[in-house]
Amino acid sequence: MKLRSLGYADNLGVPQDEYSLDFKLQEQVDLLTIRGRFRGTRREPSNGPTKEKTSPSTWLPPTCSTRGRGTHQNRHNRTQIRTQYVPDQWEKAWTMNRVDVVIDHSDPETWIVTNGNSDWIHNFHIHNCAFKVLEVSDTNIRFDAYGWKDTVTIPPGVTVKLGILFGQYRNNHYPYMYHCHMLFHEDKGMMGQYMMVEPGEEPDLQTDYTAHGGHGGHSDDSGSAESTESSTQDESQYE
Numbered sequence: 001m002k003l004r005s006l007g008y009a010d011n012l013g014v015p016q017d018e019y020s021l022d023f024k025l026q027e028q029v030d031l032l033t034i035r036g037r038f039r040g041t042r043r044e045p046s047n048g049p050t051k052e053k054t055s056p057s058t059w060l061p062p063t064c065s066t067r068g069r070g071t072h073q074n075r076h077n078r079t080q081i082r083t084q085y086v087p088d089q090w091e092k093a094w095t096m097n098r099v100d101v102v103i104d105h106s107d108p109e110t111w112i113v114t115n116g117n118s119d120w121i122h123n124f125h126i127h128n129c130a131f132k133v134l135e136v137s138d139t140n141i142r143f144d145a146y147g148w149k150d151t152v153t154i155p156p157g158v159t160v161k162l163g164i165l166f167g168q169y170r171n172n173h174y175p176y177m178y179h180c181h182m183l184f185h186e187d188k189g190m191m192g193q194y195m196m197v198e199p200g201e202e203p204d205l206q207t208d209y210t211a212h213g214g215h216g217g218h219s220d221d222s223g224s225a226e227s228t229e230s231s232t233q234d235e236s237q238y239e
Helices: 183-187
Strands: 002-005 029-033 073-076 081-084 101-103 109-115 122-126 129-136 151-154 159-166 176-180 191-196 235-238
Touching (some): 109 122, 109 151, 151 159
Parallel strands (some): 101 191
Antiparallel strands (some): 002 029, 122 151, 129 159
């Protein structure tokens, strides 16, 4: 039995020209081979499981509303995430001194994530959660949008709506992260921080980083604290 990556015939929508990176998206790679002892008649391998054909809107359990309760808006350039909760935060690059999203409830959330690049893919990953892709923008690009995930590969120019169930461990000193799972991108700062807190509780960052010169709470780039609640419309964009 083999676990095989088949690659993408359409290159996940990434241009194939001299100006675009080659992500090796069309390569076929055998990732794992399992051999066992057979007794009796050897059976021919099947073609594998059939993909789900149901509508994405039916995937979430009844307790997970497709509206969600808290949302946020991010704009991602090639190597950074810019987060917007209030207008003056659009141009603020990611920093470990700031909590970008505060979740003070137990309900699911819907996040809208857009890859605004025309020639990059982004593997969007959220810690401490499981999500399903509820909707995909109008596109002919075929990619894996089925089943429970914590990471989804978003082709260039594509928007996905995620229905997210978060783990419920809460600590107003330590954040979780969301980021692009391409190592080069996350090393360059393509990420943000969210925190699970009790209702009415404020973030108070006390990580090893903030303990050695960082600043707690919501902070802008100058280190001043500010209180920012999640907005009611969650939208995240890669550019």
